[in-house]
Amino acid sequence: MIDYNKIVAWMPHSNTFLPLVKTWGNKALIKDSEKYTDLYVDKLFDFIPNIIKSDYARHVVDLERYEDNKKETMSKYGLGMLYTKLTNGKDFNRDFTIIDSVLIQYYRNKHEELKGRVERVGDGCLLLDLHSFSKKERFVKVKGKMPDICIGYNSFDDLAYDTIDRIEDYCKSVGIKVGFNTPYSGAMTANTKVNHRSVMIEVNKDMYLIKNTLKSDYYKVVQHLKNIIEIIQRN
Numbered sequence: 347m348i349d350y351n352k353i354v355a356w357m358p359h360s361n362t363f364l365p366l367v368k369t370w371g372n373k374a375l376i377k378d379s380e381k382y383t384d385l386y387v388d389k390l391f392d393f394i395p396n397i398i399k400s401d402y403a404r405h406v407v408d409l410e411r412y413e414d415n416k417k418e419t420m421s422k423y424g425l426g427m428l429y430t431k432l433t434n435g436k437d438f439n440r441d442f443t444i445i446d447s448v449l450i451q452y453y454r455n456k457h458e459e460l461k462g463r464v465e466r467v468g469d470g471c472l473l474l475d476l477h478s479f480s481k482k483e484r485f486v487k488v489k490g491k492m493p494d495i496c497i498g499y500n501s502f503d504d505l506a507y508d509t510i511d512r513i514e515d516y517c518k519s520v521g522i523k524v525g526f527n528t529p530y531s532g533a534m535t536a537n538t539k540v541n542h543r544s545v546m547i548e549v550n551k552d553m554y555l556i557k558n559t560l561k562s563d564y565y566k567v568v569q570h571l572k573n574i575i576e577i578i579q580r581n
């Protein structure tokens with residue numbers, strides 16, 4: 347059984363809210379934001395009670411990026427903590443009702459919240475970095491068939507070899523293609539001395555969405571995710 351009390355769920359890209367000064371002229375931004383939002387990921391994982399979500403779309407402030415652009419590889423594309431470009435490389439006007447200095451403080455507060463929640467759980471906390479992805483995204487490049495689920499981790503302290511084998515065996519038994527650190531890799535960690543593990547789970551949008559709306563049988567995907575998390579917790 348999953349011990350929910352030992353889990354903290356991090357969902358930095360599940361919100362579509364763009365606090366625009368005006369909508370007119372920002373159609374490209376709205377479309378790009380929707381494309382790169384982890385739509386309904388909060389519904390897929392709502393069985394986890396301890397969830398941290400952003401109040402804004404990632405184009406406003408991306409909680410997953412490093413604050414220091416020198417550390418953030420995506421900043422060279424204009425996709426650092428505060429985006430200056432759309433994902434196609436075109437500039438957009440950051441004409442939001444919230445000024446950037448406030449968003450920077452918001453970013454810091456959210457990471458302090460993450461740290462605090464992990465520390466409240468204590469040693470043995472499992473930090474789940476939760477996302478979705480699409481084969482249409484600019485930075486997704488996979489040879490062959492795209493995985494249905496991507497599991498990302500930082501080291502084998504976070505996800506041991508035998509755990510990977512068990513996840514592979516489970517996914518094969520139910521007809522799911524799983525990728526490890528592909529098409530995305532790594533997982534968010536909390537800046538704390540508390541001993542915790544970090545694992546990222548990314549779900550292919552084709553698994554649970556149709557035209558950006560939940561499929562009627564998305565609950566089947568939810569059950570698979572529960573089973574995978576249970577395997578991870580047994581590590």
